Amino acid sequence: MTITSLDRRTSLSIFDRMLMMRHFEEAVIRLYKDGRFVSHYHIYIGQEATGGAVLEALGAKDLICTTHRNHGHIIGRGSDPNRAMAEILGRATGFNGGRGGTLHLCDPSLGFLSTSAIVGGCPGLATGAGYGIKVKREPHVSVGFFGDGALEEGLVIECFNIAALWKLPVVYVCENNSPGAMGPQQGGYPTATTATDSFTRLPAAYGIHCMKVDGIDAGAVYAATTEAIERCRAGSGPVFIEAFTTRWPGSSPLWPELATATDLNQAWEPARIAGPHADWLRDHDPLLRAARELATVGHASRDELMARDQTARKRIAAAAEFAIASPMPDSATVAAHVFA
């Protein structure tokens, strides 16, 4: 499929979400390099078609749980980029008042549960959200975004069993970004270590409906998500979607690097693609792929796509300015919010 399998309005809405995610993450890396925050952090570049399409398919009241690689989901859901960036910079104006930081961005007003950076923590909370929805007899679904590494944790397998037994309305979105990763043996970030040849075998063993999709094909992800949501709302129980993406070269080292910087012109002028990561840009960049498809089919002109790109860039630049100008939290408030 392609993003243009979807109607013009839907495909451009996904594209806008992807642009915001991409420019947000590029800005985060630059801010880190400028020494604007400390801490390890994780970047969503390369997975925007997955998050963008899933979030497009969700309803306003659906619940979402995400992980250490959460920035894209928060921004893609439409949360305020100012407050998201401020949180990453540890500012009082951030979503968590500076208490959460990059690993724990959270916007409950848009249905986000606590963002867990404990591998395997998120699928557990997402299963719990599905249980909450079911016992309250609500028509919503719960979506858990997590990486392939989460399937190494026993808790996740236990949740598959329970979600299947109790027919909970949970959409498990496994964003498999291990393809193309260096892994620790090459000095890169750790990647999945598994004896199974297919992650879908694990939920499938419990009778959970599974789908595998190309994670840079927003049309395919959107179609799978819509089917999953329908199944959940019909009471058929949980669904597992595995979305494959090829690791963005900037997320391969232990610390993110701005390995590529977005230039939408590369979508229709492949001669502009050069450098050590040309293969990734040509074959695996979801944003360039979507731009190319949209322009080719005529859902939008190149000029219109470039204009949308500029709008997103400006919005993110403003978010960075807001975050930098925001005050740090007052250390006298450190004991606030330990209890409700």
Added chain:
Amino acid sequence: MRKISYAAAIAEALRISLTEDPRVSLIGSYVLGLGPKRVLMDPIRADFADRIYDPPISEAAIVAIGAGAAMAGARPFVDIGTGSFAYVGWSPLVNEAAVACHMSNGTLRVPVVYHCLHGLRGGGAAQHSHSPQAMLWNAAGLEIVIPSSPYDVKGLIRSAIKSDNPTMFVNHARLMDIEGDVPEEDYTIPLGRADIKRPGRDVTVIATSYVVHAALAAAATLAGEGIDVEVLDPRSLVPLDKDTILQSVGRTGRLVVADETNESCGIASELSAIVAEHGFKSLRAPILRVARPNIPTPFSQPLEQAITPTAEKIAEAVRRSMAMS
């Protein structure tokens, strides 16, 4: 003497242990964390490839496997990674490894070492800053080792691996770059022997792990004010060198305990209770604690700093102790 980094001392102790005893193996080889010093493990991985297994992200499984392997006669060194992840492996840690010797009437041995990097590392927020050693001290049956210097870590790893008991070896990412004198030859430091890092007459400051360095900095500051601080590092919590602690407080009459575990039921609480119970007559002032308040660790630097046991907070506590009675 030769100076090497704390990380290099760890790597050296692991190499000696792997060379000496074919029963020793590593489950997880990123013992030095993800900082620049991690490359010191590369030659060990190359030389002992058949006894190094890097596991999936499965803490509960590797803790249990470590315990089972030890019961079966192996001597695994299991790296849990960040201290917070120990909680994922909690049940096999406290329900299996810690209790098997006692529960079997002494017929089982569990010679496993679990290793983690605990504590406030800068921006770790609530899920990557935990110091699980106090909770583990509350679970009977685990040895708990917590060094602060390159010399100590080498000798203590050697002893922990040789120990027939399950041992939680607690390191700190911020210690890795610290340099110190370390002999090239093999040596062990027995568990349960405290070390006086700086002798002093006026106040005893007990500190552990990275906070030992904050306590030494505080002592240097206070020396300029005419206050002579003794800095005592227990080096292991189980077994605990109560004698050296009580003797020190017997000389100074004043005690400040500085540690990164939380204030309630923390390391500082237990050490304070021991001294209050057994050294009450020596005390000329109330014992003061400089611990982490019972607040989930916040991300933002001013907030994180507010809960960190710093040299300034330790110095302030010492001044308060000196001002009392």
